[in-house]
Amino acid sequence: MYKSIFEKITLVAVLMSTALLGNSCTGTVKPDSNFSGVQIGVISYSWRDMPQGEAEDILGYCLRSGISSIELMGGVAERYAGIPPSPPRPARGVEMTEEERAAYDQKVQDAREQQREWRLSASTDKFIELRKMYNDSGVNIHIVKFAPAGWSDEEIDYAFKAAKAMGAGGITDEIGHEACKRLGKFAEKHDMYAIFHNHGQPGEPGFNFEEYLEYSPNNMLNLDVGHYFGATGKHPNEIIEKLHDRIFSIHLKDKTGKDSEPANTNMPWGEGETPLADIMNLIKDNRWPIYCDIELEYPVPAISNAVMETTKCVEYCREILVD
Numbered sequence: 611m612y613k614s615i616f617e618k619i620t621l622v623a624v625l626m627s628t629a630l631l632g633n634s635c636t637g638t639v640k641p642d643s644n645f646s647g648v649q650i651g652v653i654s655y656s657w658r659d660m661p662q663g664e665a666e667d668i669l670g671y672c673l674r675s676g677i678s679s680i681e682l683m684g685g686v687a688e689r690y691a692g693i694p695p696s697p698p699r700p701a702r703g704v705e706m707t708e709e710e711r712a713a714y715d716q717k718v719q720d721a722r723e724q725q726r727e728w729r730l731s732a733s734t735d736k737f738i739e740l741r742k743m744y745n746d747s748g749v750n751i752h753i754v755k756f757a758p759a760g761w762s763d764e765e766i767d768y769a770f771k772a773a774k775a776m777g778a779g780g781i782t783d784e785i786g787h788e789a790c791k792r793l794g795k796f797a798e799k800h801d802m803y804a805i806f807h808n809h810g811q812p813g814e815p816g817f818n819f820e821e822y823l824e825y826s827p828n829n830m831l832n833l834d835v836g837h838y839f840g841a842t843g844k845h846p847n848e849i850i851e852k853l854h855d856r857i858f859s860i861h862l863k864d865k866t867g868k869d870s871e872p873a874n875t876n877m878p879w880g881e882g883e884t885p886l887a888d889i890m891n892l893i894k895d896n897r898w899p900i901y902c903d904i905e906l907e908y909p910v911p912a913i914s915n916a917v918m919e920t921t922k923c924v925e926y927c928r929e930i931l932v933d
């Protein structure tokens with residue numbers, strides 16, 4: 611059923627993306643991706659393969675996709691604020707000599723030190739400006755993915771202050787005992803949330819989300835339902851019902867199950883087996899304030915691009931949620 615929905619909305623999504631782009635240029639419309647009380651958003655990582663990826667570009671992609679809420683990657687925000695750049699990564703497939711590798715590693719180390727010093731002296735003014743630019747266009751920044759668990763204490767303080775200046779409820783990082791133990795205390799200090807994203811860890815023997823939440827009342831989950839389903843084969847609603855008050859956001863993607871062929875594989879929405887409709891309807895029916903963010907990870911067709919595919923995902927959600 612939902613595969614056919616995804617196929618039918620392809621043309622609709624293209625037309626909507628074009629219309630929204632035109633309207634955004636004239637300032638006549640603001641996006642609204644809250645459907646029946648469920649806030650559909652996106653993580654800006656979804657647009658990693660687009661040719662431009664600065665803050666203004668990401669905002670434009672939101673407007674073209676009709677998206678009104680975003681989990682913004684920290685690098686996007688920091689580049690807007692003027693952080694010293696990292697050295698360009700070596701081209702894929704190019705083997706470096708030992709001397710070249712050592713020189714590159716030194717450049718990375720030097721850049722990281724410059725970035726650390728910049729963070730410790732950075733004003734929040736540019737982050738406030740970034741928030742205003744997004745909010746004025748109708749887009750809310752609800753999370754910033756700084757992933758700062760390995761940073762110094764002072765940099766972690768900076769990350770929470772910057773995220774708060776952007777209007778976010780918290781920052782995200784990858785789930786792990788050290789990260790959850792460390793960041794939760796900073797989240798308490800700043801009256802925000804430390805929000806943790808899973809990959810395939812729930813499929814490991816003995817894994818228990820609650821162990822990570824116990825470190826702090828301000829620890830929350832960024833539950834990736836695609837990774838969860840792909841790794842366990844279990845219906846994500848089981849864990850959502852149990853921990854809904856500790857889930858800040860969900861990453862939406864469609865994957866095959868762990869025993870399928872191919873197993874645990876990203877698919878265009880409606881072609882995988884992740885029960886996305888069940889998940890969104892559970893949140894809708896219970897009116898839980900859980901952000902539901904599209905994370906585009908399936909291969910983008912050659913005739914399309916990541917913005918067009920994201921627009922299709924938004925329409926897929928709308929078809930499910932709007933009566």
